[in-house]
Amino acid sequence: MxxxxxxxxxxxxxxxxxxxxxxxxxxxxxxxxxxxxxxxxxxxxxxxxxxxxxxxxxxxxxxxxxxxxxxxxxxxxxxxxxxTRDTCWTEWLAVGSAEFVEEIKGGLGIRGRHRDVRNAGRECILRENEFRWGSLQSKSGL
Known part of the structure; x- marks a missing residue:
């Protein structure tokens, strides 16, 4: 492999x-x-x-x-x-090479707009934008 x-x-x-x-x-x-x-x-x-x-x-x-x-x-x-539970596989939307994660984000179209691609050490990840969710939560009183 x-x-x-x-x-x-x-x-x-x-x-x-x-x-x-x-x-x-x-x-x-x-x-x-x-x-x-x-x-x-x-x-x-x-x-x-x-x-x-x-x-x-x-x-x-x-x-x-x-x-x-x-x-x-x-x-x-x-x-x-x-x-043990690994957030890499349970909380992120995509895990892999930068090219793979960017391809997944692109495939999401408009739904991928507020999602972040980040380097997480051995891999890249696609996840929700924390700032965006934090802003929505504070406005809604959650």
Missing amino acids: VSTDHHLARCLTYIDLNMVRAGVVKDPAIWSESGYAEIRNGRQRYQLVDRRTLAALLELSTLGDVRLARQSWIKASIEQKML
């Missing part, structure tokens, strides 16, 4: 670990409704994950490579105790 795919890998791992964070399971492979379990264990009927597209987006050659990569991301996250 190349660095441009880092954001997708992080997002997938965060989602894969939702039920672990919630205390429902200790391993996301146990949660049969997850994309991780589908990639790891396979699903013949009602397949949800487009495996070829996912492999291409992650720049991995085979489904086996996708399985191994996702297993290593999950294992590393669990070992490093990276099981």
